[in-house]
Amino acid sequence: MRSAMPARSRRLCSMDRYDRQKLLLGEEKQKILQGKTAAVVGVGALGTVAAELLARAGVSLLLIDRDVVEESNLQRQLLFDEQDVGKSKAIAAKEKLSKINSSITIMEKPVQFDNQNIKMLDDVDIVLDCTDNLETRFLVNDHCRKQKIPWIYGAAIKTSGYVMPIVPEGPCLRCFLKEANLETCDTVGVLNTVTTIIAAEQATLALKILLGENVEPILSYHDVWNDEHKKLMITKKAGCPACNGVFEYLDKKDTAVLVRFCSAGKFQIRGNKPDLGSIKERWSKIGKVYGDGQMICFGSITLFEDGRALVRAKTKEEALSIYSRLVGN
CATH class of the missing domain: 3.40.50.720 (NAD(P)-binding Rossmann-like Domain)
Known part of the structure; x- marks a missing residue:
């Protein structure tokens, strides 16, 4: 046809x-x-x-x-x-x-x-x-x-x-x-x-x-x-x-532990590589945890498997306090 x-x-x-x-x-x-x-x-x-x-x-x-x-x-x-x-x-x-x-x-x-x-x-x-x-x-x-x-x-x-x-x-x-x-x-x-x-x-x-x-x-x-x-x-x-031939940023040794982002009230904190599984289990006891296998989110903090954390806070002191309380020093 x-x-x-x-x-x-x-x-x-x-x-x-x-x-x-x-x-x-x-x-x-x-x-x-x-x-x-x-x-x-x-x-x-x-x-x-x-x-x-x-x-x-x-x-x-x-x-x-x-x-x-x-x-x-x-x-x-x-x-x-x-x-x-x-x-x-x-x-x-x-x-x-x-x-x-x-x-x-x-x-x-x-x-x-x-x-x-x-x-x-x-x-x-x-x-x-x-x-x-x-x-x-x-x-x-x-x-x-x-x-x-x-x-x-x-x-x-x-x-x-x-x-x-x-x-x-x-x-x-x-x-x-x-x-x-x-x-x-x-x-x-x-x-x-x-x-x-x-x-x-x-x-x-x-x-x-x-x-x-x-x-x-x-x-x-x-x-x-x-x-x-x-x-x-x-x-x-x-x-x-x-x-x-002088690559100052490529050869830089020190890296900031805490950096404020352009996003209002957001800080990045570098820490040791975490055990996402155990931290997720701990956070789950006090609230809802979201994640995709490479990161987990809880309240105002997002923690990545490479040790980075994104924290919503008004000041760097508050950001460090949240990180210390939920992740550790």
């Missing part, structure tokens, strides 16, 4: 998922993208958007984030929904992206990203900086400069944001960005449209670099509320430590 479906409809239904991209880029370039892997450091407002765009384009992913999904994230972190609250961001993102494109490889690392485990970036083709603190950015800059890995700087706050491609032979982050207070950061809010725009530009630059296209060391600025857009050509700074 002849199908009742029109010939054009049958043809459209038989097209593969990358058809429109192939029409633009060509078959060979699509194959190149499908053989590449991008690391997304920070799976938040920028990272969720950039990761989804790259996944839909056929690029495999390494997702790195130490944090858990909170209700306040849902305003701008587009991959997540209400059912993800309390889950590890890296794990929840992998679950969503695997449903979007099951043909790519997606690896998740719900860990504190530091100079002790940064070698996880060694096997990727590009790194996208979607973090919320300068210390991690400078660390990524050092490692990528040393290993000659291209990466994309991205940042957004309030209604504006910045993007810049950083390639091995060009200027690096420390050529134009000064150091700041590495232990604390303030929260002033952010519009979800600016994070989406910045992440989309990051993903576009990543695709161009993965395909061997030339990109200029241009720092792009966008203020979506005031409709301001500027570009600044960045040049190498003569005294830049990283460009001169």
Whole structure:
């Protein structure tokens, strides 16, 4: 029996998922993208958007984030929904992206990203900086400069944001960005449209670099509320430590025990690697405990298997008190 479906409809239904991209880029370039892997450091407002765009384009992913999904994230972190609250961001993102494109490889690392485990970036083709603190950015800059890995700087706050491609032979982050207070950061809010725009530009630059296209060391600025857009050509700074082979963040020995996050009233405390099973059993006697095997949540504290704890508190003293009471000294 002849199908009742029109010939054009049958043809459209038989097209593969990358058809429109192939029409633009060509078959060979699509194959190149499908053989590449991008690391997304920070799976938040920028990272969720950039990761989804790259996944839909056929690029495999390494997702790195130490944090858990909170209700306040849902305003701008587009991959997540209400059912993800309390889950590890890296794990929840992998679950969503695997449903979007099951043909790519997606690896998740719900860990504190530091100079002790940064070698996880060694096997990727590009790194996208979607973090919320300068210390991690400078660390990524050092490692990528040393290993000659291209990466994309991205940042957004309030209604504006910045993007810049950083390639091995060009200027690096420390050529134009000064150091700041590495232990604390303030929260002033952010519009979800600016994070989406910045992440989309990051993903576009990543695709161009993965395909061997030339990109200029241009720092792009966008203020979506005031409709301001500027570009600044960045040049190498003569005294830049990283460009001169001095990797201060990569070689850093000390690590802060307590760090205040941009999220209002949230602190990270580093401790010894815990026995999650026994702690969960202890907490369960006094209340409801949530977890996914790599972390457990109870009240205002989330404890990870690598020894990190995220604590909601008004002051660092209160955060340390909660940690000491529920986890130990």
